[in-house]
Amino acid sequence: MPRLSARFCALLRTKTAYYRTPDGERIFKPDSSTACYTCLKTQRPVGPDGRPVDAQSCGTDRGCFEQE
Amino acid sequence: MSRRVTLDLGFAGNTRDVTVVIPDDEPTPWQWGERLSVVGKPAPRVDGPLKATGAARYTYDIELPGMLxxxxxxxxxxxxxxxxxxxxxxxxxxxxxxxxxxxxxxxxxxxxxxxxxxxxxxxxxxxxxxxxxxxxxxxxxxxxxxxxxxDSAPRVFGSGSNVGRTSTSSVGNVARGLEVAANTIEAAYTTAVQTHVCLETHGAVASFNAAGDQLTVWCSTQGIFSVRDDLAVYFSLPPNNVRVVCEFLGGGFGSKFGATPEMIVAARLARAAGVPVKVMLPRGDEHRSTGNRPNSEQKVRLGVDRDGKLTAIEVVARGSGGINGGAGSADPFKSVYRCANIRTEERNIYTNAGPASPMRAPGWPQGCFALELAMDEMARKAGIDRLEFRRRNSDNPVRAAEYEIGARAFGWAEKNSAPKSDGAVKRGVGVASAEWHAVGVSGPEAQAIAHRDGSVEVRVGTQDIGTGTRTILAIVAAEELGLPVDRVKSEIGDTRFLFSVPSGGSLSAPSNTPAVRQAAAHLKDKLFRIAAPILSAEPGDLEASDGFIRVRTNPSRSLAFADVCKRIPGDSISAQGERVPNYEGFRTDQAGCQFAEVEVDTETGIVRVTHVVAVHDAGRIIDPLMARSQVNGGILMGIGFALFEDRRMDPQLGIMVNPTMDDYKLPGSLDVPRIDVTFFEVANGITNTGVMGLGEVAHVASAAAVACAVYDAIGAPVRSLPMTPDRVLAALGHA
The missing domain is CATH 3.90.1170.50 (Aldehyde oxidase/xanthine dehydrogenase, a/b hammerhead)
Known part of the structure; x- marks a missing residue:
């Protein structure tokens, strides 16, 4: 069974994702209005493709997506 | 294997028994009212002398041979x-x-x-x-x-809109709630961008080994393991080839979670130069580039019925996190007060300004300010006492009790009815409600070590954001081992220790203390096995207290803890503990309330906060001295947000115009009011220590309480933060 956090880019960073569930999943809250995101590769809230990064948009449809 | 334990949870007059299933090797959770020897007693910071004498080594102090x-x-x-x-x-x-x-x-x-x-x-x-x-x-x-x-605005991200996606939530029917209301209000509130202003700026010292496959980084961080993992990914190294050290940390407030740009720059430079490199940011860069709390504009509508019960709550909010998102502020509107009809709408607006990053209770200080000032405006319109209005609309029994404690401590009844003065300086009072969720997470592990000389160490891969983590971990271990606190040394801030989570979101104390307690309990079991044959008893018949290991049924048969340690066959013995997942508890939220008194000079517009009473619940308080210190900090940060702090951008040049400690206004020592803190004891369960966090909840209501007090003093709401003299005078013009 695919891991839940695998649907998010391995380089996507946000505060909650530095914590894990008891099952070891990174915690993402895509519906949060207060979550700030960064891309580990660019070090900024913009991806290598020049688009903003967040849990709703950093999926497999972006060319810069990296699997966890 | 597991066992069942029944816990008495709640608070005086509101308790219930909860039976939880816990692992066999988990210490029995401390019960409500259980007499503990060092937990709950005020103890000074164990590292206070190091800090006071300048001996504490921050990242800035790291010097390595050949360092660039x-x-x-x-x-x-x-x-x-x-x-x-x-x-x-x-x-x-x-x-x-x-x-x-x-x-x-x-x-x-x-x-x-x-x-x-x-x-x-x-x-x-x-x-x-x-x-x-x-x-x-x-x-x-x-x-x-x-x-x-x-529509014609320059685009921050190529052709994409500057207006981010809209987050909405809705329960009931707000239109209907407003329609049936006996009174309604509608107003817009704004808050400014606040920067974190960590006294220790972001920075790192990075050093690769000669082969380039081992990286050591000393850095100012809230998460040594987060940084380790980020650097490992960035430099394609196994995590165990990266060591991160943070002995002391001069503040983070949410801006120092993972590998931040200057850490990666330091490591890249170190790799390129072949020697260690230190990068510490200057203050201007800290203000401009390392994060901030987004601004907000919140359009609020409230409705109440003839009984003073809310019939509708609506907020339409927007804010800008610069090139980042995360500018929401509506969470307080969803949960602090009970209402059948609530609608929230939040949008993040992108601008060419420095990126937001998490900051102490993201979104809550902004939202609480707007919600609470709107509550006061409604109370005034409806002719209801402001505290009574809140009582009627809060269904949280903890907060209800805290309102009463705070009102008595503050003297609400007298102060609220006192004249505002006939002179130019008007006095006013306000109250605001807090909320947070800080029960902690599983993941941390701890090691407890007893040495032959009778000393004890606890080692955890956590870090001290400034809240006294070393101290509370030592207290918890000392309690479990029956020792005075000064016999236990806390070692933290190094990824060579066992894993822990970042210090943020009020999660450090509730996540780490249970692991330390379990490790200490396991160590105690090992010491009991050494002591038992000497005391002609079974290990299960022993207890540890007052520096002795005793037979529980015959305390005269005892050995000094240090004497037991002398029988350790090697140099030391150690044990590990883990933070197990949360068990059922009383509540997973925290309430809290703060009362503020201000003086407003109606000729100059200057506001001075004179007194704050804070009432908070945080489960079991390990060290009241550390906890009060944390609340003091939350209040002062709130006063800064309320009265002074404002990142100003030049619209023509697109630059921050006040990126210094001089021009970016902060509260100084003369702005510190009298602060009285009361901790309301709530047995919350959830872990073996019953501790909850305090960093966020101590801050969310502070600015709101001050704003409500200013409104009370001058009779006109100042709907924009910071409440600078010009804004106060402008509000007076409309009073």
């Missing part, structure tokens, strides 16, 4: 493309050992990293930066939130 000093060139332009970077002159400067062009070719805010150098001195590094020639193609930009929403 790094500096970062930042864009002066808020929006530009980099056509070319010429590093050659910098590279040829004597004393420069490494120069890097950073990858980004598009600049989106003034202050974004462009290039970096490492040199034999920081002065030389600064000189080298001036030799780097950057050919920028400047682009249209926008730093004002309103301007950014215009």
């Amino acid at each position: 000093y790094g500096a970062i060139l930042r864009s002066p332009w808020p929006h530009a493309r980099i056509r070319n970077i010429d590093l050659s002159a910098a590279e040829h400067l004597d004393g420069v050992r490494a120069v890097l062009a950073l990858e980004d070719r598009e600049i989106r805010f003034a202050g974004q990293e462009v290039a970096a150098v490492a040199a034999v001195s920081s002065d030389l590094a600064a000189d080298a930066l001036k030799l780097i020639k950057v050919d920028y193609e400047t682009m249209p930009f926008v730093v004002d939130m309103d301007a950014a929403m215009a």
